[in-house]
Amino acid sequence: MSTKxxxxxxTGSSGAGTTTVKHTFEAIxxxxxxxxxxxxxxxFHRYTRDExxxxxxxxxxxxxxxxxHFGPEANLVEELExxxxxxxxxxxxxxxxxxxxxxxxxxxxxxxxxFAEWEDLPVGTDCLFYEGLHGALVTDKVDVARHVDLLIGxxxxxxxxxxxxxxxxxxERGYSPEAVQDTILRRMYDYVHYIVPQxxxxxxxFQRVPVxxxxxxxxxxxxxxxxxxxxxxxxxxxxGVDFPYLLRMIHDAFMSxxxxxxxxxxxxxxxxxxxxxxxxxxxxxxxxEAI
Numbered sequence: 001m002s003t004k005x006x007x008x009x010x011t012g013s014s015g016a017g018t019t020t021v022k023h024t025f026e027a028i029x030x031x032x033x034x035x036x037x038x039x040x041x042x043x044f045h046r047y048t049r050d051e052x053x054x055x056x057x058x059x060x061x062x063x064x065x066x067x068x069h070f071g072p073e074a075n076l077v078e079e080l081e082x083x084x085x086x087x088x089x090x091x092x093x094x095x096x097x098x099x100x101x102x103x104x105x106x107x108x109x110x111x112x113x114x115f116a117e118w119e120d121l122p123v124g125t126d127c128l129f130y131e132g133l134h135g136a137l138v139t140d141k142v143d144v145a146r147h148v149d150l151l152i153g154x155x156x157x158x159x160x161x162x163x164x165x166x167x168x169x170x171x172e173r174g175y176s177p178e179a180v181q182d183t184i185l186r187r188m189y190d191y192v193h194y195i196v197p198q199x200x201x202x203x204x205x206f207q208r209v210p211v212x213x214x215x216x217x218x219x220x221x222x223x224x225x226x227x228x229x230x231x232x233x234x235x236x237x238x239x240g241v242d243f244p245y246l247l248r249m250i251h252d253a254f255m256s257x258x259x260x261x262x263x264x265x266x267x268x269x270x271x272x273x274x275x276x277x278x279x280x281x282x283x284x285x286x287x288x289e290a291i
Contacts (some may be wrong), residue, residue, distance in 0.1 A: 001149050002088035003290040004151045006283040007128045008036075009135030009144075012154035013070065013195045014165055021154055021206065022131040024272045029129070029279055037091075037125040039083070042131010044076045045069060053167020056186070068183070070133060077134060077142050084147035087128045090207070101172060124284065126284065138200035142180035145201045150279055153202035160210050160224060162217040170235035181218060204275065205234045210266060229265030232256065234277070249274055 001007075008025070012018040020040075029036045030037040047055065052074065055065030067074045083093040097116040098107050103280050105112045121128075136153070144150065156164070162184060169175040169183075199205055210224040235241050238259040246261055247253050250271055253263040263271050 003286050005088050005091040005144050006149040007084055007147055009130040009148045009193045010152045011135030011198050018131050028277055035126045035128045037121045039095045039130045043096045043279045046074050046076050066186055068187040068190045070187045071196050072139055081142045081144050090146050090240045093121050115167045136201040151202040153199040153205040155199050155205055156208040159214040159217040163223050167223050207232045226265035226268055231263050231265050231268050232260055234260045
């Protein structure tokens, strides 16, 4: 953790909705005139898409479980921790971009599933913002979570997560439904051992719960909308959280536990604005005082 150079991380699995939370943070940064260095977690994958495919096929031919992006073997987790450490110390560090889609490939001239070159973070930023799979990762070799000042978890119910992933990967990334199902199955060990434990380390978790039938996610024609969902917001430390204010401001919200508030899904952006903006104010105020 760093008072002068704070780090904010949004962590969650593929298809969980971390990108939506990223957009909310970007809106807050813009409104509050916060100059954030933004890092995508996918940029710390170890292998290109073609290299991953080859490694998985070789493992399966040998009767083994192929590696997945959820696990540390397929990611540069030591480099990620090094980035967080360097930023917390001196607001420096290196990152790169992962070429997810055709739009970014056309813009960069690089093939989909590859990486741009490593480059230095911009100079003079107010904070580092990370969005990806491993913002709160702890293993026997790395402790990424200890460097983060504000940790946000995004963890929809598992069937909803799968529906979102299926629709995104088939419609936006060109995968077949069968290929996406195979990926989900191959990732399950790493999901249980490396993704789920992170949500016990986060300061705030946002968990979307659909109120429509998602019992068979592999045949769902549409992703449940926010208005067809409730969102459970859990605070690791509820001290200092103004729950009466949130209940007044968010219509139909209610407390389910002493550290949890439940809101209509359509109010998610409002809730994130109300909850996260004061936390960013606090980080920036501490930074100004330290400088």
